Amino acid sequence: xxxxxxxxxxxxxxxxxxxxxxxxxxxxxxxxxxxxxxxxxxxxxxxxxxxxxxxxxxxxxxxxxxxxxxxxxxxxxxxxxxxxxxxxxxxxxxxxxxxxxxxxxxxxxxxxxxxxxxxxxxxxxxxxxxxxxxxxxxxxxxxxxxxxxxxxxxxxxxxxxxxxxxxxxxxxxxxxxxxxxxxxxxxxxxxxxxxxxxxxxxxxxxxxxxxxxxxxxxxxxxxxxxxxxxxxxxxxx
Ligand code: NJP
Numbered sequence: 001x002x003x004x005x006x007x008x009x010x011x012x013x014x015x016x017x018x019x020x021x022x023x024x025x026x027x028x029x030x031x032x033x034x035x036x037x038x039x040x041x042x043x044x045x046x047x048x049x050x051x052x053x054x055x056x057x058x059x060x061x062x063x064x065x066x067x068x069x070x071x072x073x074x075x076x077x078x079x080x081x082x083x084x085x086x087x088x089x090x091x092x093x094x095x096x097x098x099x100x101x102x103x104x105x106x107x108x109x110x111x112x113x114x115x116x117x118x119x120x121x122x123x124x125x126x127x128x129x130x131x132x133x134x135x136x137x138x139x140x141x142x143x144x145x146x147x148x149x150x151x152x153x154x155x156x157x158x159x160x161x162x163x164x165x166x167x168x169x170x171x172x173x174x175x176x177x178x179x180x181x182x183x184x185x186x187x188x189x190x191x192x193x194x195x196x197x198x199x200x201x202x203x204x205x206x207x208x209x210x211x212x213x214x215x216x217x218x219x220x221x222x223x224x225x226x227x228x229x230x231x232x233x234x235x236x237x
Contacts, residue, residue, distance in 0.1 A: 006031070007030070008078075009076070009080070011115060012036055013034035013045060014037070017184060020201035020202045023205070024209050026049040028209065030080075033059060033076065034046065035058075035063065038060075042059075063085050066114040069115055073115070077122050078122065080129070083131065086107060088104070089103070089149065096148060104152050105148070108152035109152050112159060123172045124167075127170060129172040129173070130174075131163065132212055133160050137178045137224055139153030139155075140154065157222070160175070160221075175212075175221055176221070177225065178222070180226040183199070184201055199226075211223055
């Protein structure tokens with residue numbers, strides 16, 4: 001490890017990109033706090049991290065539940081928050097149910113308030129911290145089926161930019177990482193050979209690590225991570 005040990009809170013750590021981010025920071029010797037709703041998957045992550053000599057504190061939590069988030073994260077000193085938990089239901093606007101619409105807003109937008117609001121006061125007190133949020137190139141490259149999801153990810157970028165201007169004088173960095181398509185179970189995908197053209201979750205984890213592990217005076221605020229390979233039809237790449 002080249003930097004001092006830090007406490008890294010990763011939301012949506014049970015699988016996909018969040019799991020890769022948690023494994024990456026644990027491998028680098030940091031204390032990982034892993035948040036998601038699925039206890040069994042968090043247990044597997046914790047066991048994998050411990051088997052490799054790292055440390056992991058799992059927290060079973062719905063990030064859309066503001067009261068539960070406030071209670072769970074109270075008294076936790078977080079150096080780096082990775083807002084990764086996200087939901088995508090990609091289909092035509094007229095086929096979206098109100099529940100699907102609401103769930104994307106709850107997890108992709110409203111949870112940013114709950115989780116970030118819970119950890120920022122501690123970062124202000126310690127005059128150091130980093131809020132790193134996973135957005136999407138779908139937040140600025142439009143695609144059919146992305147009305148709500150793309151809208152929530154456009155919000156992520158705008159929110160992060162505004163927050164960055166507010167908190168940098170407190171010593172807190174804000175970054176947004178915008179991946180292209182990643183081979184995960186996102187949007188009900190079953191990962192298979194057809195996903196070979198996509199980014200791997202570890203590619204995004206590497207990008208997050210590069211952004212987070214910059215020297216104290218350096219802030220990478222926005223980063224797009226794209227694949228060089230040809231996208232399957234209908235995908236932003
Ligand atoms: O998705 P997936 P990814 N409370 O479905 C968690 C963005 N992105 O890793 O609660 C707490 O494999 C869920 O855990 P669980 C995307 O928008 C992706 O691909 O146990 N956690 C699981 O760990 C998102 O922001 C692509 O069900 C909740 C995780 O979220 C991020 O990358 C492209 C939760 C979802 O794992 C990770 O997505 C792109 C809740 N209420 C951006 N609801 C892509 N894959 O192509 C869900 O540009 N989670």
